Amino acid sequence: MKKISILIPCYNEEQSLPQLYPELVKLMDGNTGYEWELMFVNDGSIDGTLQVLKNMRLQDNRVNYLDLSRNFGKEAAMLAGFDHVTGDCMIIIDADMQHPPTLIPEMIKWWELGYDDVYAKRKSRGRESWLRKHLSLLFYKILQSSSRFDLLQNVGDFRLLDRCCINALKRMRESERYTKGLYCWIGFKKKDIEFVQGDRVGGVSSWNYRQLFSFALDGITSFTNVPLRISTVIGFLVSLFAFLYMVYVFIKALIWGDPVQGYPTLVILILFLGGIQLLSIGIIGEYIGRIYNETKNRPDYIVREFNNEKVL
Ligand code: UDP
Numbered sequence: 372m373k374k375i376s377i378l379i380p381c382y383n384e385e386q387s388l389p390q391l392y393p394e395l396v397k398l399m400d401g402n403t404g405y406e407w408e409l410m411f412v413n414d415g416s417i418d419g420t421l422q423v424l425k426n427m428r429l430q431d432n433r434v435n436y437l438d439l440s441r442n443f444g445k446e447a448a449m450l451a452g453f454d455h456v457t458g459d460c461m462i463i464i465d466a467d468m469q470h471p472p473t474l475i476p477e478m479i480k481w482w483e484l485g486y487d488d489v490y491a492k493r494k495s496r497g498r499e500s501w502l503r504k505h506l507s508l509l510f511y512k513i514l515q516s517s518s519r520f521d522l523l524q525n526v527g528d529f530r531l532l533d534r535c536c537i538n539a540l541k542r543m544r545e546s547e548r549y550t551k552g553l554y555c556w557i558g559f560k561k562k563d564i565e566f567v568q569g570d571r572v573g574g575v576s577s578w579n580y581r582q583l584f585s586f587a588l589d590g591i592t593s594f595t596n597v598p599l600r601i602s603t604v605i606g607f608l609v610s611l612f613a614f615l616y617m618v619y620v621f622i623k624a625l626i627w628g629d630p631v632q633g634y635p636t637l638v639i640l641i642l643f644l645g646g647i648q649l650l651s652i653g654i655i656g657e658y659i660g661r662i663y664n665e666t667k668n669r670p671d672y673i674v675r676e677f678n679n680e681k682v683l
């Protein structure tokens with residue numbers, strides 16, 4: 372019998388879990404041709420999520436949970452899940468019911484037809500502010516135009532991955548994870564299905580603009596060197612312009628002499644060049660910071676407890 376794992380990263384989801392779990396039970400009981408495993412990853416929640424998970428495990432041995440030692444972020448929580456699921460395939464789903472579990476049977480259908488990565492594509496993006504929506508579209512444009520493989524837009528983590536994809540993802544231990552890009556990077560046979568994303572049932576989305584910005588930077592820096600290339604090109608253009616201007620100033624001084632003049636030009640040039648230099652250094656810094664984090668080679672997450680057992 373094939374085994375299917377469902378991976379649910381949870382951060383402060385005590386209100387959502389009691390709604391999600393019955394849906395999953397309905398799904399599992401309706402598809403008894405498979406062996407099922409639920410893998411909840413408690414990503415350092417500060418509410419009663421862990422207790423909810425413990426209670427669920429007491430009643431249902433299909434429920435497994437990993438308790439991380441603090442909040443490591445969804446990307447790391449998912450990696451922890453990848454490392455611990457045992458199924459022939461895995462479905463990743465958010466705990467907040469924004470991903471309808473009713474879509475799962477269709478994913479399984481495509482998996483049985485031989486697809487390795489069946490991902491759900493949002494038809495609409497749910498309730499979201501205008502600014503946030505357009506910033507995220509801009510981000511995808513930048514990323515897409517600068518990388519060699521297809522980075523999919525409006526596609527989140529809600530997907531079914533075959534064992535071969537799970538194993539491929541497990542091999543990527545980078546600490547600045549941008550899993551949405553990694554799914555595309557690994558390749559394999561992909562199939563998209565559409566769904567309408569609902570709104571959160573309880574709690575609040577844990578993303579604010581600052582986090583989204585740094586997530587976007589992670590995405591860009593981990594998949595493309597284009598910002599570095601752009602600063603090289605800008606540097607080249609500015610030098611070229613400076614050289615031409617130098618020749619002009621020199622000749623002008625030779626022919627007409629040089630009464631002291633040009634204070635505004637000077638100030639503008641200094642500020643402009645200073646700005647460009649700082650920008651370029653900043654871009655280099657973003658990459659160096661990531662190299663620094665990567666070389667520390669720390670584990671991506673620490674597990675405190677796995678199914679009632681302390682991990683030492
Ligand atoms: N999540 C997590 N760790 C975090 C933040 C979020 O495991 O640090 C989980 C969260 O519990 C949910 C999923 O990731 O199951 C998506 O989070 P959220 O709904 O906040 O993000 P959004 O839907 O707004 O993208």
Ligand code: MG
Pocket residue numbers: 465467469571576
């Ligand atoms: Mg959500």
